[in-house]
Amino acid sequence: xxxxxxxxxxxxxxxxxxxxxxxxxxxxxxxxxxxxxxxxxxxxxxxxxxxxxxxxxxxxxxxxxxxxxxxxxxxxxxxxxxxxxxxxxxxxxxxxxxxxxxxxxxxxxxxxxxxxxxxxxxxxxxxxxxxxxxxxxxxxxxxxxxxxxxxxxxxxxxxxxxxxxxxxxxxxxxxxxxxxxxxxxxxxxxxxxxxxxxxxxxxxxxxxxxxxxxxxxxxxxxxxxxxxxxxxxxxxxxxxxxxxxxxxxxxxxxxxxxxxxxxxxxxxxxxxxxxxxxxxxxxxxxxxxxxxxxxxxxxxxxxxxxxxxxxxxxxxxxxxxxxxxxxxxxxxxxxxxxxxxxxxxxxxxxxxxxxxxxxxxxxxxxxxxxxxxxxxxxxxxxxxxxxxxxxxxxxxxxxxxxxxxxxxxxxxxxxxxxxxx
Amino acid sequence: xxxxxxxxxxxxxxxxxxxxxxxxxxxxxxxxxxxxxxxxxxxxxxxxxxxxxxxxxxxxxxxxxxxxxxxxxxxxxxxxxxxxxxxxxxxxxxxxxxxxxxxxxxxxxxxxxxxxxxxxxxxxxxxxxxxxxxxxxxxxxxxxxxxxxxxxxxxxxxxxxxxxxxxxxxxxxxxxxxxxxxxxxxxxxxxxxxxxxxxxxxxxxxxxxxxxxxxxxxxxxxxxxxxxxxxxxxxxxxxxxxxxxxxxxxxxxxxxxxxxxxxxxxxxxxxxxxxxxxxxxxxxxxxxxxxxxxxxxxxxxxxxxxxxxxxxxxxxxxxxxxxxxxxxxxxxxxxxxxxxxxxxxxxxxxxxxxxxxxxxxxxxxxxxxxxxxxxxxxxxxxxxxxxxxxxxxxxxxxxxxxxxxxxxxxxxxxxxxxxxx
Numbered sequence: 001x002x003x004x005x006x007x008x009x010x011x012x013x014x015x016x017x018x019x020x021x022x023x024x025x026x027x028x029x030x031x032x033x034x035x036x037x038x039x040x041x042x043x044x045x046x047x048x049x050x051x052x053x054x055x056x057x058x059x060x061x062x063x064x065x066x067x068x069x070x071x072x073x074x075x076x077x078x079x080x081x082x083x084x085x086x087x088x089x090x091x092x093x094x095x096x097x098x099x100x101x102x103x104x105x106x107x108x109x110x111x112x113x114x115x116x117x118x119x120x121x122x123x124x125x126x127x128x129x130x131x132x133x134x135x136x137x138x139x140x141x142x143x144x145x146x147x148x149x150x151x152x153x154x155x156x157x158x159x160x161x162x163x164x165x166x167x168x169x170x171x172x173x174x175x176x177x178x179x180x181x182x183x184x185x186x187x188x189x190x191x192x193x194x195x196x197x198x199x200x201x202x203x204x205x206x207x208x209x210x211x212x213x214x215x216x217x218x219x220x221x222x223x224x225x226x227x228x229x230x231x232x233x234x235x236x237x238x239x240x241x242x243x244x245x246x247x248x249x250x251x252x253x254x255x256x257x258x259x260x261x262x263x264x265x266x267x268x269x270x271x272x273x274x275x276x277x278x279x280x281x282x283x284x285x286x287x288x289x290x291x292x293x294x295x296x297x298x299x300x301x302x303x304x305x306x307x308x309x310x311x312x313x314x315x316x317x318x319x320x321x322x323x324x325x326x327x328x329x330x331x332x333x334x335x336x337x338x339x340x341x342x343x344x345x346x347x348x349x350x351x352x353x354x355x356x357x358x359x360x361x362x363x364x365x366x367x368x369x370x371x372x373x374x375x376x377x378x379x380x381x382x383x384x385x386x387x388x389x390x391x392x393x394x395x396x397x398x399x400x401x402x403x404x405x406x407x408x409x410x411x412x413x414x415x416x417x418x419x420x421x
Numbered sequence: 422x423x424x425x426x427x428x429x430x431x432x433x434x435x436x437x438x439x440x441x442x443x444x445x446x447x448x449x450x451x452x453x454x455x456x457x458x459x460x461x462x463x464x465x466x467x468x469x470x471x472x473x474x475x476x477x478x479x480x481x482x483x484x485x486x487x488x489x490x491x492x493x494x495x496x497x498x499x500x501x502x503x504x505x506x507x508x509x510x511x512x513x514x515x516x517x518x519x520x521x522x523x524x525x526x527x528x529x530x531x532x533x534x535x536x537x538x539x540x541x542x543x544x545x546x547x548x549x550x551x552x553x554x555x556x557x558x559x560x561x562x563x564x565x566x567x568x569x570x571x572x573x574x575x576x577x578x579x580x581x582x583x584x585x586x587x588x589x590x591x592x593x594x595x596x597x598x599x600x601x602x603x604x605x606x607x608x609x610x611x612x613x614x615x616x617x618x619x620x621x622x623x624x625x626x627x628x629x630x631x632x633x634x635x636x637x638x639x640x641x642x643x644x645x646x647x648x649x650x651x652x653x654x655x656x657x658x659x660x661x662x663x664x665x666x667x668x669x670x671x672x673x674x675x676x677x678x679x680x681x682x683x684x685x686x687x688x689x690x691x692x693x694x695x696x697x698x699x700x701x702x703x704x705x706x707x708x709x710x711x712x713x714x715x716x717x718x719x720x721x722x723x724x725x726x727x728x729x730x731x732x733x734x735x736x737x738x739x740x741x742x743x744x745x746x747x748x749x750x751x752x753x754x755x756x757x758x759x760x761x762x763x764x765x766x767x768x769x770x771x772x773x774x775x776x777x778x779x780x781x782x783x784x785x786x787x788x789x790x791x792x793x794x795x796x797x798x799x800x801x802x803x804x805x806x807x808x809x810x811x812x813x814x815x816x817x818x819x820x821x822x823x824x825x826x827x828x829x830x831x832x833x834x835x836x837x838x839x840x841x842x
Contacts, residue, residue: 023759027782108804112793119785121815204815225646225816246838253840338444360833361448364540372533372836381841382832383529394542394625395646396817399832411803411820412781415793417667419674420802 004191011195014183015202018123018148021180025146026120028177030097036175037093037140041086043167044136048082054163055132062156074131075156085136085164088386092140095385098404099146115412120146122204124406125196126388127152127218129210132160138209139168139182141388145406148181150203152196154210155188162186190217197222204408207389207401227397227405229390232262233316233342234374237333237359238281239350240273246371247277247349248284253373254347256288260318262390263345263367263377267313268324269333275301277349278326290320297326313340330355334362341365344392344399345377366392366399425612432616435604436623439544439569442601446567447541449598451518454564457596458514461561462507464588469503475584476553483577495552496578506557506585509807513561516806519825520567529839536833541567543625545827546617547809548573548639550631553581559630560589560603562809566827569602571624573617575631576609583607611638618643625829628810628822648818650811653683654737654763655795658754658780659702660771661694667792668698668770669705674794675768677709681739683811684766684788684798688734689745690754696722698770699747711741718747734761751776755783762786765813765820766798787813787820 025033044051055077062072101118108114124147126138135151142149153161165184172181185192197206200223207227208218215228236254238247254265270278282292282302292298293308305324312323313336327333337346347369348359356370367377377399379387384402391397397405446454465472476498483493522539529535545568547559556572563570574582586605593602606613618627621644628648629639636649657675659668675686691699703713703723713719714729726745733744734757748754758767768790769780777791788798798820800808805823812818818826 023785026785106804108802112797114803122785219644221642223640225814227816243838249838249840257841356835360835364444364447364543365831367832367834369834370836372834372839373841375841376533376834376839381529382535383527393646394829395648396829398829408815408817408819410786411788413788413790413793413797414777414781415791417664417670418793418797419670420678420794420796 007189007191008195011192015150015199017180018150018183019202021178022122022148024178025148025181028146032175032177033143034093036143036172036177037089039174040168040171041089043171044082044086047167048079051077051082051163054159057159058157077132077160085133088137089140092144092386095144095403098407103409110418112418113414116409117412118407119410121406121408123148123150123202125150125203125206127193127206127208129214130154130156132157132164134209135161135164138388141386141403142406145403147406151184152192158188193217197224200224209389227391227393230392231316231342232344233340234263234265234345235267235337236265236347238270238274238277239348239352239355240271242277242349242351244277244280248280250349250373251281252284254375255285255290255322257375259320263374265374266316267340268322269327269336272326272328285322290322293321293323295325298324337363342392345374347374428610428612429616432613436571436620438601439571439604440623442599443543443569445599446569446602449567453596453598455514457564457593457598458510458561460595461589461592462510464592465503465507468588469500472498472503472584475580478580479578498553498581506554509558510561513565513807516565516824519828524830531839533839534835537830538833539828540831542827542829544569544571544623546571546624546627548614548627548629550635551575551577553578553585555630556582556585559809562807562824563827566824568827572605573613579609614638618645621645630810648812648814651813652737652763653765654761655684655686655766656688656758657686657768659691659695659698660769660773660776661692663698663770663772665698665701669701671770671794672702673705675796676706676711676743678796680741684795686795687737688761689743690748690757693747693749706743711743714742714744716746719745758784763813766795768795
């Protein structure tokens with residue numbers, strides 16, 4: 001596929017600036033990077049009026065284009081939202097700096113001393129959709145980890161994103177960090193996404209943040225590694241015996257607290273010996289307005305359920321709908337979980353420790369839980385301080401990704417004349 | 422690009438078998454996997470005659486096709502080479518099992534206990550060229566790390582590779598591991614490489630082992646992550662002051678000991694204040710038959726040098742040729758190293774600790790050395806016991822890759838009813 005030369009040139013120009021900056025950023029000091037983050041917080045507060053003016057341009061354009069009120073709300077900046085961004089920068093500054101950590105060290109029989117040292121990735125591309133705060137979140141996490149970043153936001157938020165990225169860039173300059181530390185594509189041509197994803201000469205990694213369509217657009221024909229969150233078909237299993245009230249509370253939280261996210265439960269399997277739990281959970285969920293799509297047994301044992309199709313157990317509803325199935329054994333549950341899993345989050349509810357440990361061992365997902373809500377699959381909830389995204393990949397990083405997941409290592413080897421024989 | 426349905430079907434069938442096996446392999450015991458490796462060693466010895474017969478078919482076909490004697494030598498099995506494979510299996514069995522290692526653990530304020538546990542990747546695809554021993558090396562390392570593997574060897578070695586893979590598969594069966602643990606593509610259609618590289622539904626990772634052409638064929642349009650070794654333009658810098666004899670010995674080892682490999686030095690930069698080292702190194706190398714392609718200063722200071730072009734400093738010779746340039750300062754050397762680097766291996770030779778530490782910090786390569794030969798960039802030399810390849814990627818794994826680099830982690834979370842509020 002041929003790129004339009006002009007678009008390609010403009011993307012490459014910015015990627016090159018990032019690449020040049022990354023060389024120096026890699027050995028910038030913790031203090032420099034934190035000063036840039038704190039300066040960004042200051043500038044966000046000082047420039048609130050300018051940011052609101054830039055955002056007004058996006059809002060007017062959005063209203064003209066007939067964006068939904070939900071979309072316009074996501075797009076809108078306010079004093080409060082700008083203050084939240086400033087606080088987020090301060091929080092990232094307060095996180096531990098992972099760069100330079102010695103992960104391991106050893107000495108070879110010939111006396112060569114080897115250290116495995118944590119270093120930045122280089123240049124990280126972030127491609128995201130409408131909410132402008134991602135500009136600040138993404139840039140601040142990349143900066144904390146010593147990476148330059150090339151940002152590409154949604155076209156609806158272009159004025160806001162440019163203004164926010166300019167603040168990050170100015171803060172970096174004020175802290176003595178190189179130009180190119182934070183770059184943004186200041187034009188909206190769709191083709192730029194494809195161009196970015198093929199610049200493996202300059203970019204180490206791309207993290208797409210958005211829906212399935214965005215992720216596909218970024219991944220297709222990418223030569224840069226893409227760490228993506230493809231889908232989150234979260235599943236729970238209620239074992240033969242468990243604390244009944246706990247089962248109700250955990251499934252309720254996993255389904256109802258925020259149904260539109262990747263760690264909300266979509267499939268529930270219940271051991272046939274635990275009808276009381278099945279009935280208590282279903283009743284509770286129905287009272288909360290959840291539609292239950294059950295297999296035959298579930299529908300027999302509970303009123304008001306809809307008959308589930310095969311497809312239901314492969315559907316990420318992101319809504320107040322739950323697919324429920326009764327199983328004869330934990331083996332059957334494990335088979336079903338393996339068959340339908342997206343590899344992100346699964347949980348067992350049981351008071352049987354042996355079964356719990358078997359589940360935790362045998363289920364291959366980024367996050368597996370025993371007696372806890374699946375909603376904890378989140379960088380903040382894990383204590384990572386912030387989150388750049390959730391990965392359903394199997395290499396580099398799995399599950400919640402934060403600062404450390406934006407790093408890699410190098411081997412530093414000190415000798416006194418060793419040669420290979 | 423459309424795949425030929427029949428080829429696609431045959432690759433998918435084997436990938437599915439691997440994928441099914443991987444689920445069970447992930448929680449197989451250390452003992453099971455080691456028993457399979459030791460049984461493979463036994464079988465290799467028992468079946469030596471059969472293996473030599475299978476190899477004879479490849480050798481005859483190779484001779485008919487007019488393969489060079491070097492190619493035929495790489496292809497050839499012998500009692501000695503089969504014994505070496507058996508020993509390699511025993512050595513991999515003796516390595517520590519990384520699976521199940523708790524990398525970190527912590528408890529959240531709400532009491533949720535989180536462990537980061539090392540687990541296998543799943544299914545690893547290995548696409549390699551003519552030497553049949555890669556079948557055993559790759560399969561044994563994947564097996565050690567709890568991964569199923571889908572092998573695709575070069576067409577010249579197809580009979581040998583099928584026979585070797587059958588031994589690995591039989592050993593796995595004998596140890597109670599699932600069918601599909603080791604699968605090989607037993608047909609030579611080139612299209613299969615492209616099909617494999619797009620099976621992200623089943624494969625977690627592909628490691629290509631071969632030349633630039635192979636790596637390109639695997640990476641192009643791949644949807645499976647590819648950890649590749651693109652090139653190794655290894656560079657050394659001789660600082661203003663250093664031990665003269667050490668400089669001669671290190672550069673000699675890095676260039677002459679085995680010039681055809683990725684950690685052999687290709688570019689040498691020498692501080693203009695260290696003419697004695699420059700002259701001693703060049704004289705030594707010329708005596709060893711190395712062609713010196715020097716900049717103007719190098720040619721003025723040494724007789725018998727060829728004038729270097731710009732291109733020389735971007736060329737991976739893999740031969741007894743070295744590009745040499747005199748620099749005015751360490752800053753200039755660092756700039757040149759950054760410009761020409763392939764990001765794999767660079768070294769400084771100096772007795773100035775401050776300069777050495779600066780070099781180790783500022784040069785962003787997988788392996789950076791102070792006063793040691795660049796030839797140590799190798800899994801065996803690092804003490805990893807074996808090597809599946811060398812990565813020039815910036816994510817997941819950098820530099821020598823062995824058993825641990827074929828693993829990832831999952832988060833195991835134990836609660837007592839925690840919900841998200």
